[in-house]
Amino acid sequence: MFARIAGSYDFLNHLLSVGIDRRWRRAAVDCAGDVSGRRVLDVCCGTGDLALEFRAREADVVGVDFTHEMLVHTSGKKRASEVIFARGDAMRLPSGDDSVDFASVAFGIRNVEDRALGLYEMMRVVKPGGRVVVLEFTTPPGWILGGLYRLYFRFLLPVIGRLFSGDNSAYSYLQKTVMAWPSPDRFLDEMREVGLVNCEFRLLTRGIACLHWGDVPSGAGVRSGALQPVGSLESQATPERGAP
Numbered sequence: 001m002f003a004r005i006a007g008s009y010d011f012l013n014h015l016l017s018v019g020i021d022r023r024w025r026r027a028a029v030d031c032a033g034d035v036s037g038r039r040v041l042d043v044c045c046g047t048g049d050l051a052l053e054f055r056a057r058e059a060d061v062v063g064v065d066f067t068h069e070m071l072v073h074t075s076g077k078k079r080a081s082e083v084i085f086a087r088g089d090a091m092r093l094p095s096g097d098d099s100v101d102f103a104s105v106a107f108g109i110r111n112v113e114d115r116a117l118g119l120y121e122m123m124r125v126v127k128p129g130g131r132v133v134v135l136e137f138t139t140p141p142g143w144i145l146g147g148l149y150r151l152y153f154r155f156l157l158p159v160i161g162r163l164f165s166g167d168n169s170a171y172s173y174l175q176k177t178v179m180a181w182p183s184p185d186r187f188l189d190e191m192r193e194v195g196l197v198n199c200e201f202r203l204l205t206r207g208i209a210c211l212h213w214g215d216v217p218s219g220a221g222v223r224s225g226a227l228q229p230v231g232s233l234e235s236q237a238t239p240e241r242g243a244p
């Protein structure tokens with residue numbers, strides 16, 4: 001599905017969010033603190049916007065996504081040649097334990113088949129004391145704004161999405177997955193359940209999006225959970241051709 005909408009993804013992202021998505025990504029980088037010279041793994045990086053936002057703050061960044069067609073559209077973006085974009089599965093990240101200072105994911109974890117495993121993988125690759133940052137849509141609280149948002153998501157978004165992307169199902173899928181997404185409190189629990197500590201969230205734009213973060217605990221044995229990576233991807237960690 002992401003392969004089909006890759007060509008119109010950036011345009012629709014900015015259109016449907018009226019450009020606010022850029023501000024949300026900047027907020028995600030802010031929440032990592034000073035990233036200059038630090039290593040960041042951006043998971044489900046898509047067309048690279050969050051990875052590039054980290055790079056703009058002088059971080060050493062690797063972006064990973066399993067959809068080749070999305071990665072191709074990182075090409076030509078400002079500073080894209082300074083980021084490594086590679087194919088890889090969020091449920092089996094092509095990075096070693098404790099190999100980065102931060103792991104991030106924007107509008108991606110919702111699509112990962114086993115999101116506990118996705119979170120666990122991000123925690124695995126981050127050094128003790130480092131941080132996992134998750135940016136995701138959520139449903140605004142309150143019946144007026146929440147109601148308007150649901151109407152927009154249910155009726156308007158699929159039509160605009162279909163019109164511009166030419167894909168009949170992608171934006172209905174977006175609507176379904178966002179509506180099925182857990183509340184910020186519940187997702188906070190999911191982050192704690194995989195072993196992250198100091199977990200917090202902040203609603204953005206009155207709760208249209210939500211930023212979650214949690215730290216990887218210091219000390220031995222933190223990764224002794226029962227979760228194990230599943231599945232495989234043919235081209236794990238293959239540097240993306242066509243991407244700089």
Ligand SMILES: C[S@@+](CC[C@H](N)C(=O)[O-])C[C@H]1O[C@@H](n2cnc3c(N)ncnc32)[C@H](O)[C@@H]1O
Nearest residue numbers: 002044045046065066067070089090106108111
């Ligand atoms: C909605 S896009 C988000 C892209 C980007 N992070 C952004 O902020 O615009 C979701 C991305 O997640 C990727 N994705 C979904 N499941 C994945 C998985 N298990 N492993 C790697 N990438 C995945 C898709 O290929 C797609 O590019």
